[in-house]
Amino acid sequence: MTRRLLLIRTIVLLTTILGLNYIVWRWLFSVNWPAWWIAVPLVIAETYSLIDSLLFGLGMWRLKERGDPPPAPEGRTVDVFITTYNEPIELVMTTARAAKEIRYPHRTWILDDGNRPEMRAAAEAEGIGIITRSADWVGMPRHAKAGNLNNALLATEGEFLLILDADQIPKPEILDRTLGYFTDEQMALVQTPQWFVNVPESDPLGSQAPLFYGPIQQGKDGWNAAFFCGSNAVIRREALMQLGVSRYASEVEIGVHKALRTAKKVIREARKQLSPDETLVRDALDAILLDIGRARKELAEGEALFDVTYRFQQRLTGIRRELVRADLEAVQADLAVVAELGVLGGEGGDSLATISDEALDQMAHRDWSPLGAVETVQALVNAVDVDRGGEAQPIMPLATISVTEDMATCMRLHGLGWRTAYHDEVLAVGLAPEDLQTMLTQRLRWAQGTVQVLFRENPLTQKRLSWAQRLMYFATMWSYLSGFAAIVYIAAPVVYLTIGVLPVQAISTEFFIRLVPFLVVNQLLFFVVAAGRPTWRGQQYSLALFPVWIKSFTSAFGNVFLGRSLDFAVTPKTKRADESLRWDLVRPQLWAMGLLAAGAVIGVVRLAVGQATWLGTVFNIVWVVFDLVIFSVIIQAVRYRGFGDAADVPEVARGGASS
Numbered sequence: 292m293t294r295r296l297l298l299i300r301t302i303v304l305l306t307t308i309l310g311l312n313y314i315v316w317r318w319l320f321s322v323n324w325p326a327w328w329i330a331v332p333l334v335i336a337e338t339y340s341l342i343d344s345l346l347f348g349l350g351m352w353r354l355k356e357r358g359d360p361p362p363a364p365e366g367r368t369v370d371v372f373i374t375t376y377n378e379p380i381e382l383v384m385t386t387a388r389a390a391k392e393i394r395y396p397h398r399t400w401i402l403d404d405g406n407r408p409e410m411r412a413a414a415e416a417e418g419i420g421i422i423t424r425s426a427d428w429v430g431m432p433r434h435a436k437a438g439n440l441n442n443a444l445l446a447t448e449g450e451f452l453l454i455l456d457a458d459q460i461p462k463p464e465i466l467d468r469t470l471g472y473f474t475d476e477q478m479a480l481v482q483t484p485q486w487f488v489n490v491p492e493s494d495p496l497g498s499q500a501p502l503f504y505g506p507i508q509q510g511k512d513g514w515n516a517a518f519f520c521g522s523n524a525v526i527r528r529e530a531l532m533q534l535g536v537s538r539y540a541s542e543v544e545i546g547v548h549k550a551l552r553t554a555k556k557v558i559r560e561a562r563k564q565l566s567p568d569e570t571l572v573r574d575a576l577d578a579i580l581l582d583i584g585r586a587r588k589e590l591a592e593g594e595a596l597f598d599v600t601y602r603f604q605q606r607l608t609g610i611r612r613e614l615v616r617a618d619l620e621a622v623q624a625d626l627a628v629v630a631e632l633g634v635l636g637g638e639g640g641d642s643l644a645t646i647s648d649e650a651l652d653q654m655a656h657r658d659w660s661p662l663g664a665v666e667t668v669q670a671l672v673n674a675v676d677v678d679r680g681g682e683a684q685p686i687m688p689l690a691t692i693s694v695t696e697d698m699a700t701c702m703r704l705h706g707l708g709w710r711t712a713y714h715d716e717v718l719a720v721g722l723a724p725e726d727l728q729t730m731l732t733q734r735l736r737w738a739q740g741t742v743q744v745l746f747r748e749n750p751l752t753q754k755r756l757s758w759a760q761r762l763m764y765f766a767t768m769w770s771y772l773s774g775f776a777a778i779v780y781i782a783a784p785v786v787y788l789t790i791g792v793l794p795v796q797a798i799s800t801e802f803f804i805r806l807v808p809f810l811v812v813n814q815l816l817f818f819v820v821a822a823g824r825p826t827w828r829g830q831q832y833s834l835a836l837f838p839v840w841i842k843s844f845t846s847a848f849g850n851v852f853l854g855r856s857l858d859f860a861v862t863p864k865t866k867r868a869d870e871s872l873r874w875d876l877v878r879p880q881l882w883a884m885g886l887l888a889a890g891a892v893i894g895v896v897r898l899a900v901g902q903a904t905w906l907g908t909v910f911n912i913v914w915v916v917f918d919l920v921i922f923s924v925i926i927q928a929v930r931y932r933g934f935g936d937a938a939d940v941p942e943v944a945r946g947g948a949s950s
Contacts, residue, residue: 295819296354302816303348309809310341316805321795329779329786330794336779339772344813346766349759351820353513354506360714361471369397369466369525370449374439375457376404380413382722383457387419390455395466398449404439422446428683436521437689437696441535444688449528456522459485459721469525472712479530479709480701482508483523483716487723489934494825495927496730497832498723501824502817508713510820516763517713518701522721530709534700535688537707543596548587554668555583561664575610579668582606611665692747694857695740699748702764706755725933727876731839738771738843739850739857746851773833774840781883781918784911788894791903798907831924838879872929880925883918891915 314337323330371390375383383401390399400420403410414421422443424433434441440454451473455461469481484504490496511517519526562576586603590596690699701711724730750756750764786792795802817826850857874881891912897903 295822299351299354299816299819302812302819303352305812306344306348306809306816309805309812310344313805313809314338314341316801317795321797321802323793323796326792326794329783329792332779333783333794336776339776343766343769343773344816346762346769347507348816349762350507350510350514350766351816352510354510354820355513355713356509357512357712357714360468361474363395363467363470364474367451367470367473368449369395369451369453369470370443370447371397371399371453371455371461372402372440372443373400373455373457374402374404374436374522375410376436376439378457380407380410383410384413384417386455386457386460387414388417389460389462390453391417391419392463393453393461393466394463395470397453397466398447400443400447402439402443404433404436425683431681431683432691433683434687434691435694435696437687437691437700438683440689440696441684441687441691444528444531445684445686452526452528452531454522454524454526455719456721459522459719461523461719462717465718466525468716468718469714472714473525473527475710477708477710478712479527479704480519480711481525481714482517482520482711483714483718484508485520485523486717486720488720489725490723491934493927494828495924495931496724496727497828497924497928498730499825500829502821502826502829505715505824506820506822509715511763512711512713514757514759514763515710516705516760517711518764518767519697519711521695521697523719527709530704530707531688531700532686534703534707535686538703539686540596544590547590547596547600551583551587555580557664557667558583571613575613576664578610579607579665607665607668690744693740693743694736698741698764698767699744702744702748702750702753702756702760705760706753708755725931727873727928727931730928731836731876734836735839735843738840739847741768741771742843742847743851743857744768746847770833771840771843774837774844777834777837777840780834781887784914784918785886785890787907787911788890788897788903788915791897793907798904798910828924831921834918834921835880835925874929877925877929880922884922884925887915887918887922 314334317334317337322334371393373383373386373390383403387399387401393399398420400422401410401414402422403414404424406423411421411423424439424442425446428438428442432438444452451470453461453466453469465483469483472478472481485500486504487498490498508517558576558579562573562580565573565576582603586599589599688700689696690703692699705711724733745765745768750761750768753761756764783794786794817830846855846857849855894903894908894912894915898905898908
């Protein structure tokens with residue numbers, strides 16, 4: 292263990308002890324219950340922040356600094372994928388030309404999801420491969436960037452894939468510095484930093500992420516949980532294809548079992564309604580129950596899903612023909628009920644058997660005519676599309692359950708037992724947003740994608756992940772809840788300064804003795820793990836973008852649970868032409884700043900007229916000033932007019948120094 296890691300672990304332990312000491316005391320002894328409407332939200336927000344700190348500390352506990360990578364093995368085949376949709380042709384070609392010059396032998400491909408003739412002409416003129424969607428995708432869900440990559444996977448053969456966004460210009464040594472990790476046969480992915488050349492040192496839009504592309508990813512790497520970030524990563528094809536096949540098989544099996552369980556209930560309900568003299572129909576329904584049991588037994592014994600479902604459907608078809616003669620008049624009415632329940636419809640990301648559980652429950656308990664029940668059973672089994680006819684291709688290695696494909700894909704790879712690595716060296720440089728609107732679009736999409744994964748595949752419930760891996764993924768998702776905590780941190784000082792209501796029983800010496808050491812040690816942890824990297828901008832934006840984080844949760848919830856659309860927005864790679872100051876984009880933050888400032892003024896007035904205490908007023912005004920300093924980044928962001936001359940590009944972009 293290095294001295295630095297020992298120091299980090301010591302600070303993590305202190306942070307944990309001091310944080311738990313403070314928050315337990317807050318819950319047990321200092322909540323001002325008569326003012327529960329502000330006191331309880333504040334202590335919940337503080338608890339959230341403590342958990343966030345503890346999750347961060349857990350990551351730092353095994354921070355891994357890998358140093359120089361192993362040498363790249365010879366003779367491996369590599370496909371370099373450059374994903375694009377509507378980016379300028381020359382921008383894409385700049386990246387493609389740089390990719391072509393990568394030293395390690397490879398093939399360069401432009402994946403043009405816009406299918407532009409001019410893009411094809413430019414690529415072919417310089418001997419660069421180009422891949423567009425096959426005809427199989429016509430009229431099918433496209434799944435944005437994940438679909439683009441999945442399409443290219445089936446059109447190429449390289450053992451390894453280097454994935455680059457259209458603006459991420461690779462350095463010639465990128466494969467030489469990453470392929471060596473794959474001598475470990477269980478290594479599925481190597482992620483490198485994303486670093487942007489068009490960002491000034493002040494970084495007003497918070498585009499650089501030196502804490503994430505550094506200590507945070509290194510900490511996750513220590514727990515084998517460093518994850519794919521969408522670009523600047525090398526992936527083993529075998530791992531992706533194994534993932535695609537395993538997901539396909541497991542999801543079809545789940546769908547078949549779900550359909551057979553419900554079918555059994557439907558047939559039993561229909562059988563209960565038979566009169567004693569309907570022996571022919573009873574025998575037919577008993578035969579179906581026997582076939583359902585046989586199918587489930589065959590599946591349990593490992594027989595092929597396609598064979599089992601095909602045989603079941605054939606036997607069911609024969610029984611249905613017999614029942615038609617007995618129940619012809621009721622067919623149309625029962626089929627109408629089936630249509631109303633939407634047996635064959637639904638939304639569900641990349642699930643193969645999207646049958647509404649509510650609809651299944653209703654079907655299992657309604658009154659069924661015998662033929663209507665058989666028709667429903669057949670519809671249920673047909674709804675499980677073994678051939679995946681509702682998709683362009685049956686195997687989808689990259690996850691399509693969110694508007695960002697990276698995190699979910701990597702989490703699934705970890706669930707299969709694959710390993711990943713984070714190589715902390717800038718090996719490709721890209722373009723960051725140069726205006727506030729583009730930045731907000733980008734951050735919202737990132738957050739929405741992460742929250743979609745949380746709602747659809749909560750890492751805490753993924754049994755094939757280790758508990759450390761579950762917590763490392765959950766930590767990233769948990770961080771986006773900061774938007775809700777921010778509202779409380781804005782409201783609490785304003786409430787006291789304006790109407791004198793304290794969320795704590797008293798601002799006492801005991802309060803400060805418990806709070807201040809925790810805050811100091813917590814910031815010390817950031818300072819030590821950052822090792823000179825700037826972290827303040829990231830801390831500002833975690834609070835200042837609170838409306839974006841809140842919207843990401845509400846919109847992702849609406850998409851996952853209410854079926855509302857959630858459009859994929861490609862981050863523009865060029866500056867918007869509009870030169871006006873877009874204060875409207877940060878209206879909630881401006882309101883928050885106004886309330887904070889007004890609260891401070893009112894607090895001073897109340898103190899002057901003897902309606903407030905010195906200690907309470909000073910403490911809350913300091914709190915207000917801190918919040919205003921945090922929000923000041925929004926003013927800089929609105930006024931930012933884009934990056935200056937190319938001469939302003941920092942040295943790391945030219946020289947390839949480690950980030």
